[in-house]
Amino acid sequence: MKIWVPGDAAAKACGADAVAAAIASAAGLRGQEVTVIRNGTRGMVWLEPLVEIEVDGARHGFGPMTPEDVPALFEEFPHPKALGPVEEIPFFARQTRLTFARCGRSDPLSLADYEAAEGWQGLRRTLEIGAGATIEEITASGLRGRGGAGFPTGIKWKTVADAEAAQKYIVCNADEGDSGSFADRMLMEGDPFCLIEGMAIAALAAGATKGFVYIRSEYPDAIRVMRSAIAAAADAGIIGPALLGQGPRFDLEVRVGAGAYICGEETSLLNSLEGKRGMVRAKPPLPALEGAFGMPTVVNNVLSLAAVPWILTHGGTAYAAFGLGRSRGTIPIQIAGNVKQGGLFEAGFGMSLGDIVEGIGGGTASGKPVKAVQVGGPLGAYFSPEQFDLPFGYEELADAQGLLGHAGLTVFDESADMLALARYAMEFCAIESCGKCTPCRIGAVRGMETLDRVAAGDEQAIALLQDLCEIMEKGSLCAMGGFTPYPVRSAIRLFPDEFTPMREAAE
Amino acid sequence: MNTNDRLAEILALHRGREGALLPILHDVQAAFGHVPEAVYQPIADALRLGRAEVAGVVSFYHDFRDAPTGRHVIKLCRAEACQSMGGADMIARLETALGMKLGETKGDVTLEAVFCLGLCACAPAAEVDGQLVGRASAARLEAMIAEVSA
Numbered sequence: 001m002k003i004w005v006p007g008d009a010a011a012k013a014c015g016a017d018a019v020a021a022a023i024a025s026a027a028g029l030r031g032q033e034v035t036v037i038r039n040g041t042r043g044m045v046w047l048e049p050l051v052e053i054e055v056d057g058a059r060h061g062f063g064p065m066t067p068e069d070v071p072a073l074f075e076e077f078p079h080p081k082a083l084g085p086v087e088e089i090p091f092f093a094r095q096t097r098l099t100f101a102r103c104g105r106s107d108p109l110s111l112a113d114y115e116a117a118e119g120w121q122g123l124r125r126t127l128e129i130g131a132g133a134t135i136e137e138i139t140a141s142g143l144r145g146r147g148g149a150g151f152p153t154g155i156k157w158k159t160v161a162d163a164e165a166a167q168k169y170i171v172c173n174a175d176e177g178d179s180g181s182f183a184d185r186m187l188m189e190g191d192p193f194c195l196i197e198g199m200a201i202a203a204l205a206a207g208a209t210k211g212f213v214y215i216r217s218e219y220p221d222a223i224r225v226m227r228s229a230i231a232a233a234a235d236a237g238i239i240g241p242a243l244l245g246q247g248p249r250f251d252l253e254v255r256v257g258a259g260a261y262i263c264g265e266e267t268s269l270l271n272s273l274e275g276k277r278g279m280v281r282a283k284p285p286l287p288a289l290e291g292a293f294g295m296p297t298v299v300n301n302v303l304s305l306a307a308v309p310w311i312l313t314h315g316g317t318a319y320a321a322f323g324l325g326r327s328r329g330t331i332p333i334q335i336a337g338n339v340k341q342g343g344l345f346e347a348g349f350g351m352s353l354g355d356i357v358e359g360i361g362g363g364t365a366s367g368k369p370v371k372a373v374q375v376g377g378p379l380g381a382y383f384s385p386e387q388f389d390l391p392f393g394y395e396e397l398a399d400a401q402g403l404l405g406h407a408g409l410t411v412f413d414e415s416a417d418m419l420a421l422a423r424y425a426m427e428f429c430a431i432e433s434c435g436k437c438t439p440c441r442i443g444a445v446r447g448m449e450t451l452d453r454v455a456a457g458d459e460q461a462i463a464l465l466q467d468l469c470e471i472m473e474k475g476s477l478c479a480m481g482g483f484t485p486y487p488v489r490s491a492i493r494l495f496p497d498e499f500t501p502m503r504e505a506a507e
Numbered sequence: 508m509n510t511n512d513r514l515a516e517i518l519a520l521h522r523g524r525e526g527a528l529l530p531i532l533h534d535v536q537a538a539f540g541h542v543p544e545a546v547y548q549p550i551a552d553a554l555r556l557g558r559a560e561v562a563g564v565v566s567f568y569h570d571f572r573d574a575p576t577g578r579h580v581i582k583l584c585r586a587e588a589c590q591s592m593g594g595a596d597m598i599a600r601l602e603t604a605l606g607m608k609l610g611e612t613k614g615d616v617t618l619e620a621v622f623c624l625g626l627c628a629c630a631p632a633a634e635v636d637g638q639l640v641g642r643a644s645a646a647r648l649e650a651m652i653a654e655v656s657a
Contacts, residue, residue: 181625255526
C-alpha cells in the first residue's frame with residue numbers, strides 16, 4: 001500500500017510529519033506493508049496535511065489529517081476525513097495546471113518520476129531546435145516575467161543571447177519575500193527538476209554556462225530540496241559538463257539570501273550574489289548586458305523559468321492559447337490570508353477577482369464579509385469587493401491603479417484596520433529599504449510619522465501624506481519606494497473614513 | 508577547535524568561489540552562532556576586500572547577528588497575510604505571556620519578527636527552533652516554547 005504525505009513546508013507547518021509518523025507506526029502495529037511517499041503539495045493548503053491513498057487506480061484524499069485520524073485510515077470506511085478522488089476536488093479540477101502539472105503527484109526528488117511525467121522533454125527539444133528557435137518559442141508563448149514586472153521573457157533572453165561575452169549567467173530569482181506569495185517555494189519543494197530544466201533551457205538559449213538559484217534564507221526546505229535536486233541532476237549527467245550528455249556545459253548552484261526583502265529586486269539580488277550589500281543599481285545598464293559579475297545575465301523569477309519546459313514541450317502557441325489580452329498563458333494564483341480555501345490555483349489569466357476570492361477561495365475563513373484584498377504583495381494595492389469584476393491580468397490591474405505582482409492575494413475580513421495596514425506598508429519599507437535613494441529611505445520613515453499624525457487626528461496630515469506618496473512613486477529608484485504608496489493610497493481611496501480625523505474621539 | 512582554525516577552514520572551503528562573501532558569512536554564523544567582529548579582517552584579507560566592506564555587508568543583512576541568540580529562537584511573522592488572521596494580536600499576547608518584546612532575548616529564549624515564511628495560506632505562522640508552525644495561536648506557541656525550553 002502506498003500512502004502520500006506531503007513534505008511541503010506548509011504541510012509540515014500543519015503537522016504532516018506527525019501524521020507521517022503515525023501512519024508508519026499504525027502500519028507497523030497491523031503488520032501492514034506501507035510505503036510512505038513524501039510528495040509535494042497539491043496546493044490545497046486548507047486541507048493540509050492532505051494524505052492520499054490509491055484506490056482502484058485513483059488517488060483518494062483525506063484531510064486535514066491529524067495523527068488521531070490515522071488509525072481509521074486502516075479501519076473505517078468511509079473515513080471521516082475522506083475527500084474522494086483528489087483530482088476531482090473542485091478547487092483542483094477547475095485549474096489549468098501547466099507549470100504545476102507535476103507538483104504534488106510524486107516524490108519531488110525522484111528522477112524516474114520526473115522523466116515519466118514529460119521530464120526533460122523541453123530540454124531535449126531545445127537541444128534539437130537550437131537557441132534561436134527556442135527563443136522564438138518563448139516569444140510566441142507571450143510569457144512575461146512572473147516576478148511582477150511582466151517583462152517579455154523572449155526579449156530578455158534574446159538580449160542576452162545577442163550579447164558578446166566570455167561568460168554569461170542565468171540567475172533564478174527565488175527571493176520570494178512578498179506576503180501572500182508561496183508559489184516559488186511550493187514549486188521548488190514540489191517539482192525542483194522543473195526549475196532546473198527551465199534554467200537549462202534558458203542557458204542553452206542565451207549561451208550561458210553557469211546558473212545560480214538565489215533562494216531566501218527563510219525557505220530552508222526549498223534550499224534543501226533544490227540542493228539535493230541539483231546534485232541528483234548532476235550525478236545523472238543531466239547538468240554539468242554536457243547537458244543531457246550531449247549539449248554544452250551548464251553548472252548550477254544554490255545561493256542563500258540573508259533576510260533582506262530588497263534582494264528580490266533584480267539588481268539588488270545581483271549585488272548580493274556578488275557578495276555585496278544588497279543595494280539597488282541604477283538601470284541602464286540592464287542586467288541582460290551587465291548583470292552578475294558585470295556579465296550578460298538572464299534574471300528570471302522561479303515561475304517564469306518553471307513555465308519554460310511546458311512551453312518547449314507543447315509549443316509557444318499552445319501556451320499563448322490561454323489567457324487574456326496581453327497576459328498570455330497561465331498564472332499560479334496564490335490565495336492567502338483570511339480565506340476559507342487558501343492555496344495555489346493555476347489558471348489562464350482573466351478570471352475575475354471576485355471569482356478568485358469568493359468562488360475559488362470560498363470567502364473569508366472567519367465567515368465575516370470580505371473587506372479588502374491586497375493583490376501583489378506588500379507593494380500591491382488593496383481592492384474592495386466593489387472591484388471584484390476586475391479581470392486578473394497585468395494591464396487590467398495596472399489600469400485599476402494596482403499591480404499583479406507575483407500573483408498573491410491576501411484576503412482581509414471586516415476587522416481589518418486600514419490605517420494600521422497603511423502604516424505597516426510604510427514601516428515595512430523603512431525596515432527593508434536598501435537606503436540608496438532618498439524618497440524611499442527617508443520617505444518611508446516620514447510616511448510612518450505622517451500616518452501617526454493622521455491617526456492622532458491631524459487634519460493637514462492626509463494632504464502631506466499624498467504629496468509624500470507622489471514623491472516616493474515618481475522619485476524612487478526601484479519598486480520598493482515606488483510602489484509602497486500603492487497599498488497606502490488605495491487604502492485611503494477605498495476607505496476614506498478610516499483616515500479622517502476622529503472628532504468624536506477627540507472630544 | 509579554536510576560532511581561527513575554524514575560520515581558516517571555512518575560508519579554505521570557499522577559496523576561488525565567485526561572490527564568496529555571503530556563503531562565508533552564513534558558514535561563520537552557523538559555526539559561531541553570530542558573526543564576531545574578529546572575523547572581519549581575516550575575511551577581508553582572504554577576499555582582498557577592505558574591512559569596512561565586510562562590516563558593511565554584515566550590517567546590511569538582517570540575518571547576520573553581532574551577538575549569539577538564546578538557545579531557543581522563536582520567529583513570529585508580522586507580514587500582511589498573518590495580520591489578516593490576527594497575527595498582530597497573537598504577537599501581543601505572546602509578548603505579554605513571555606514578558607518580552609520582539610527582538611529581545613530573555614534567558615534561553617529569543618523572540619524575533621520575521622517577514623513571511625511562505626505559509627500565507629495557513630496563517631498566522633511562526634517558527635519555533637526551526638520547526639514551522641501554521642495556523643498558530645498564542646496558546647499553542649506558549650505550550651511549544653514551554654516544551655522546548657523545559
